[in-house]
Amino acid sequence: MKKTLISFTLLLIALVSGAQDVPSRLQFGNMELRLSNSLRNEIEKQAAQLSRYPKYFNIKLTKAKLYFPIIERILREENVPDEFKYLVIQESALIPDAVSSSNAVGFWQFKIEAATEVGLRVDRQVDERMNIVSATRGAAKYLKSNNFYFDNWIYALLAYNTGRGGARRYVNEKHYGDRVMDLDKGTHWYVKTFLAHLIAVRENIDACPDPDFHLYEFDAGAGKTLKQIANEFKFSESELEEYNKWLKRGPIPMDKTYSVIIPMDGKRPNKHLVAVRPTRKNEQKIDHNFKEQDKFPLIGAQETPGISIVEINGKKGVVANAGDTPAILSRLGGVSISNFIDYNDISSNHQVVADQVYYFQNKRNKALAHYHVVMPGEDWWSISQKYAIKLKKLKQKNRVRPDEKVELKPGRVLWLRFIRPSQIPIAYEVVPEPQQPAPEERVLPVSQPIGKSVITDKPDQIESVQHPQPVLDEPEPKPKENLSSQQENIIEEEDIETVVLKKEPAKVKPEQQQEKPATHLVKPGETLFSIARLYKMSINDLKQINNYKDDKVIQPGELLFLVEQEPVTGVAKMDEKQQNEEKTYIYHQVASGETMYKIARQYNVTIKEIMEWNEKQDFNLRSGDNLKILRKENTD
8 A cells, every 4th residue: 555645644534723721831851941921912813824724734734743752852862852853844844855945955954054054965866855864863963063152052043044144143152051041022933933832733633544555664775776675575666766765866875874765564653663574585684605705805817827917806916015005006007006906995005916906996895705704813904905906895784984993893793795884883703813824835826716616707795616526727837937926816716727836035235225215295395405415315326317318396195106107017117208108197987977078078188088098988987087188287
């Protein structure tokens, strides 16, 4: 049965009484309001006007019966007076997509700036002002912020309309902290209107019959579309959209928990509680699969023979060797060092870890696996590299802020694909003592898939295959001298043939044995002279290493090489012409929604030029693509 309000309210008898009894004293949070006779008369008239048309007023009452349980719970959790639930009737009549003349939107009528201030997301995909849970939480935070300043809930209410600065014109500092307050006819109109709504709704809501359905908050919809959720609960998508206008397009984002409002058959089990999620036959319990973490990182065959660029978790990357630097690896992957730093969530002075995987593409927002048990010696960063998941996304999924320092304890269960629900506590598993591999052995991969995992042409799919007896179509492994020094280190599994070789210690050049770092990130105010003096080297050497001309002026944020960069093993050394060409290009990372036209305008070039520089056959762009743009030195 379709859960609509109009058809229900048309059956109601006009239940609203003509006169509204306005008491001389009202309880409002921790305050007692004493109303003058003139103010009581004015509020009584306004309340009667609100209920003048029973048909429309009963629709408001029915909506209040549906939404109040959710609003009451959130106000209670935020320690905001319950009386503020009547404010949402005044602001929007509980119409989710209501828009005011000043472009305030949603249940609680937020403008974009105020919505952002209280943590609501407003963009082309989501507008949380239309989400009753998110918007109520935001309104409660805003009211609490005002009350913290005024220590007076009436003044906090006034500031909701006028802003804190605007409220100062109407408030009196002597009433800050008052617990008893006298109100008269001179009270601000917004407060009068609120009191009229409070009286009108409170006096009539009990006479309104309960709807034959209730609203349930579904918090496990991350990554799903409304159509998928509608199918799961077996009702129409259009019906679900009516209560979830906050989701404008696509699936529900995974950056945080979003509550999907679902109309469920039957009255609320308890009028003091939010509807409890019904038990469903197809509901699945959490089934942690920790065995799959031994397969990661999923490393494919070499992209080019002799060059250790491989596919790691479906992303282009490399397994580092001792002595590598970010500069060496970025050149190996053909990406700028700034992009390499961003792709791998590292800083400019990062010390490359031998046998660690590094990426030449953006990592994912969610991993291919669902869970991971922290092993001794692991941290947030190493786990994010293991699964090719962005570091900040890994933290978000485990309810940790990106800038928050949380030490991982061995055995902790981390969520990798979805945000851990707030009602599920942090879990721990028993982990074995770390086993150190023999230092003289190194396991090199054959060109077959690792373990029982095969990387398909679709990065988000892992195909499971069985190999009772390993059958390899590849020729015998090449002699040791023909293998790249940057072949990756993988875990030997029972069903996979491996090649075990003695690991030669990496040769480190004398320059790299010194304390001087390989690179320096230019800070504001620094010059070539000051940097050369800092590292006890000549300016000419610094210029020569970085191929700088005499008139070159360095800029803050540039990365300078401090040691001569040797060619990478297996990669032909670039000639002078290629180096000059590399210097003349900059790279633009395509952001979501950007077009070829917009990028061309930004750099004052033509679309045709961008297509020629990047050998593109069409105008299609994907978020995260890197476009080569010819640097026009004469225009700098």
